[in-house]
Amino acid sequence: MSIYEISRRPRRLRTTSAMRELVAETRVSASDLIYPMFVADGLDGKREITSMPGQYQHTLDSLKAGAHDALEAGVRCIDLFGVPIDSDKDATGSVAWAEDGVLNRGIRALREEFGDDLIVMADTCLDEFTDHGHCGVLGTDAQGAEVVLNDATLEGYTRMAVAQARAGAHVVSPSGMMDGQVAAIRRALDAEGFTGVSIMAYSAKYASAFFGPFREAVGSSLSGDRRTYQQDPANLRESLLEAQLDIDEGADFVMVKPAMAYLDVVAKIAEFSPVPVAAYQVSGEYAMIQAAGRNGWVDLEATMMESLTSIKRAGAQQILTYFAVDAARRLR
Template sequence: MSEIDRPVLRPRRLRTTPAMRDLVAETTLRPAQLVLPLFVREGATEPTPISSMPGVVQHTRETLRKAATEAAEAGLRGVMLFGIPEAKDAVGSGGTDPDGILNVAIADVVAEVGDALVVMSDLCLDEFTDHGHCGVLTADGRVDNDATLERYAEMARVQAAVGANLVGPSGMMDGQVAVIREALDAAGHLDTGILAYSAKYASAFYGPFREAVDSSLEGDRRTYQQDARNSRESVREVLLDIEQGADIVMVKPALPYLDVLRRVADAVGELGVPVAAYNISGEYAMVEAAAANGWIDREPAILETLTAIRRAGADVILTYWALEAAGLLRD
């Protein structure tokens, strides 16, 4: 190459050293942006491994408290709690029982960590119903949207009363955020926020989660969760939830829907509403399985995955790698 042919513009100058790359990095990933989902099983005397999610367990109440403390000490700022009851019924009574496993677990964690973590609770009936759907069923087996909203309102009041900082309605019922906000306010829980699962898709990647919560699902959830072929619909759902009082909106799953995440982040940016994304069980399991087979380098893959979700627009990421990622970032 002659002198005159040599490039004048050399973007590689900004990639020459780790310090240079850090200096000009466009996307940051910090432990405080990560939320750790945790499962607690009623009656458990020892943690139960989840076979499809290596490293993740169904906790006892005691080990859940320890896990929450560890999360706070690692610099995480949130946990999302899911309960697995011993008994289920058609209306998910365990979800609104103040002595039910999820509600006592919320109280346990709040007592353990205080304000060091934002304690979030899954507000849905699917873990508590014997049919596994996210709501109450009609006589012919359809999910009854409005009857389900009544159950969600009661569930929100109970979760707030035991100390949840954020309730997370994940059932994709029309009007759920408005009903929950009204119920919380009427009960005096003005400071309890809503992390709305606003754009939740009917995904093939939920399989390991269903093992994690001992799901009893019959059929599928395509009549209330979103169709994977749609993205404009997500923006509509998000804006409706914000109008109804959502404090944070979420896209779930994350990786197959990074385009949706970007679209949502752009749509709500001027409104100042934080955007969360859930790096779900199937996404976790794929990386873990590939790494176990020696096909990918596990730790860089974890950080690259989470960085991609941040780059697409997430302010908050729910991920089963939260605790480990915090350590990797610190190191």
């Protein structure tokens, strides 16, 4: 018998696994997860991305096989990125809207294979397709400095989004952080009759060091950085403005990228957003957990699930993560 007069004992609700599950405030489900995948030209078979263990650049055949694995695990949305051969890249990224471009062929293959059973989301950005690796068209400003031209880039985004819709994308996801990109894409899609195609806006995309392994995944040609158009990691209020602008322009989802280092941003946007809020657990976040787990420094599976729970707890309704298939299997 205790000699202490303790009126509340929160530990009573932690006594067993069943009790903890009964009172859990946050639950991650497979239906919350979006699996980013990469389809690449010039491959004879799928190729592992060395800095992202367990992730691959895919051929069309291995892409479909990987998507089947995801769907069988309970993941019903794929976010697809295209990786062209270097000779297809040019200053404007024109292969991005070519009917036979690698990304559009990948979208078409998934829709033909799965119909509406799998949501096909397409990355709508030019960085994989430009020979300079930036997310838009290069030019000079009034002072003669080289810059990514905002309004000239929007034309490429609209052509890319319409091409993706024609290929069968259910969702387009503009990630270049150009001002006005959501409004321009929405107008272009509607004008072509694609009123049912959704837009997931990369509303708060930071110029982050956590993107490092992704550059290998897409064969990036970038020299320099993207700090003139992606957000400064020091800023929070700016993200609230960016998200509100995208909502006003017609975004169906807003997204924060990266996720784990920006949970405060996710939470703040979730407080006011009338549309679903997503967060992207990016390549560097995935790679760090993989590296620590494979070295025995952390429990890989437990850390994976804790990280996803934290993102959901912060307010994300959808989580883009390279752990999607593994996590979905774990949840089953």
